[in-house]
Amino acid sequence: MRAQTITEKIFSAHCKDDVYADDIVQTDIDMIIGNDITTPLSVRAFRNAGAKALAKPDNFCIVMDHFIPAKDIASANQARVSRDFAKEFGLKNYFDERDMGIEHALLPEKGLVVSGDVIIGADSHTCTHGALGAFSTGMGSTDLAYAMITGKNWFKIPRSIKVEFIGKPADGIYGKDLILEVIRQIGVDGALYQTLEFCGETISYLSMDDRFSLCNMAVEAGAKNGIIAADAITKDFFEERKQANGNLRTQPKYYYSxxxxxxxxxxxxxxxxxxxxxAYPFLPSNGKPISQAVKDELKIDQAFIGSCTNGRLSDLKIAAEILKGNKIHPDIRLIVTPGTQKIYKQAQELGYIDILIEAGALVSNPTCGACLGGYMGILGDNERCISTTNRNFIGRMGARTSEVYLANSAVVAKSAIEGKISDPR
Known part of the structure; x- marks a missing residue:
């Protein structure tokens, strides 16, 4: 047996055989994730195939998070496809308005994804769950349908790039900054169909929230998945999930390269x-240090804190600490989107929401809407936004002439006060 990476070990355990990078394998899927945009396409493929049953109903999850509550008639009708399917098959893991959240924040919170899992989702940022020591990747809706029917899917095991983070992070550095620096160095296709395996001393200084941010944007470098081996912080996270939810979906399995x-x-x-x-427009790889952005005097129209990248409790805490006792600039709209209803509730109990609202922010329900330019924060012509989201392509958050700059939550909060991209340190 040759030495293996963590990704190769996870696949070997699932295949019950030693497998390596470039091998093509079919393996069991531990969790399949759909949302209100992608699930209807999967349902259509499922029905067109003549399928009558889900191979593993408890391993299929639908999260209504992109256009919920519905923004128009079309999105309402689209949502009904998922609702009807969930009801028809009695899905246990179906999350709608009464228990909503952005899928890649909600599933870890619910204890539905754990270390050692193989996870697929019809959403490119499914790689987020690699922060838990799982193999997790985005696939197409028809790929999801195949897994719904068979409980399995095909993979070419990716080769791996090791990213070693050295030292204690400097003040004001978060997981978002680490992944933006990686993408700046290697480009948006620098890890094409490869694993980004994050390791090194720095990881021990990162909270789980920071690790989720880090793995979330692995796909922005073209990676098939991002992954961080479990440590004491990961295991503590699972223990907290057990206490909060009664148990995890299954026991974690720990693998190390x-x-x-x-x-x-x-x-x-x-x-x-x-x-x-x-990250300046129009690519996540167009990263520049905050000192350069400050020199460039980049006035903004909107600031956004949220998304599956940075809508967690720590992000709201960071923003509240900066905004406390301050007011956002009169020319600025600050929109804050908690990742889940639970995060929203915790932030309310801790006083963060009151601080944000008193500063002039609008706090919305958990949704992906603003991030993908769907609703709840669309940019108009020639507007500029500083955002904690994961993409800044042309027209990503609205008008094709608008600009999106990607940053951590502290930068966004400070910029909302100053009316231009600012250094919070």
């Missing part, structure tokens, strides 16, 4: 020397 494992390349980043990174 062998010292001699083969990597396509090794990237080392000294995080003690980093500044917060701002």
């Amino acid at each position: 062998d010292v001699e494992a083969k990597y396509e390349q090794v990237i080392s980043i000294d995080t003690s020397k980093l500044e917060p990174i701002i």
Whole structure:
């Protein structure tokens, strides 16, 4: 048996055989994730195939998060497809308005994804769950239908890139800055169909929220998945989920890369020397240090804190600490979207929501709407937004002439006060 990476070990355990990068395998899926946009396409393929039953009903999850509550008649009708399907098959893991959340924040919160899992979702940011030590990747809606019917799917096991983060992160550096720096260095296709395996001393300083942000944007470098091996912080997270939810979906299984494992390349980043990174339009790879952004005097029209990348409790805390006793600039709209209803409730109990509202922010329901330019924060012609989201392509959040700058939550909060992209440190 040759040395293996964590990704190869997860697949080997599922295939019950030693498998390696570039092998093509069919393996069991531990969790299938659909949402209100992608599930109707999967349902159509499921029915066109003549399927009458789900292979693993308890391993299929639908989260209504993109256009919920419905923004128009079309989205309401689209949502009904998922609602009817969930009711027809008695889905246990179906989450709608009464228990809603952005899917990649909600599933970890519910204890539905754990270390060692193979997870697929019809959403590109499914790679978020790699923060838990799982293999997790986005696939198409028809791929999801195949897994709904068979409980399995086909994979070419990706080669791996090791990303070693060195040192204690400098002040004001979060998981968002680390992944923006990686993408800045290797580009939006630098890890095409490869695993980004994040490791190094820095990881021990990162909260789970930061780790979710880090893995969430692996796909923005073209990666098939991002992954972080479980440690004490991960295990504590699972224990908290057990206490909060009564139990996890299944027991975590922990895998670690062998010292001699083969990597396509090794990237080392000294995080003690980093500044917060701002990704300029129109690519996540167009990263520049905050000092450059401050010099550029970039006035903004909107600030946004939320999404599956940075809508967690720590993001709301960071924003509240900066905004406390301050008011947002009179020319600025600040929109805050908690990742789940539970996060919203916790933030309310801790006083964060009151601080945000008193500062002039609008706090919305959990939704992906603003991030994808759907609703709840669309940009108009020539408007500029500083955002904690994950993409800043042309027209991503609205008008094709608008601009989106990606940053961590502290930068966004400080910029909302100043009316221009600002350094919160």
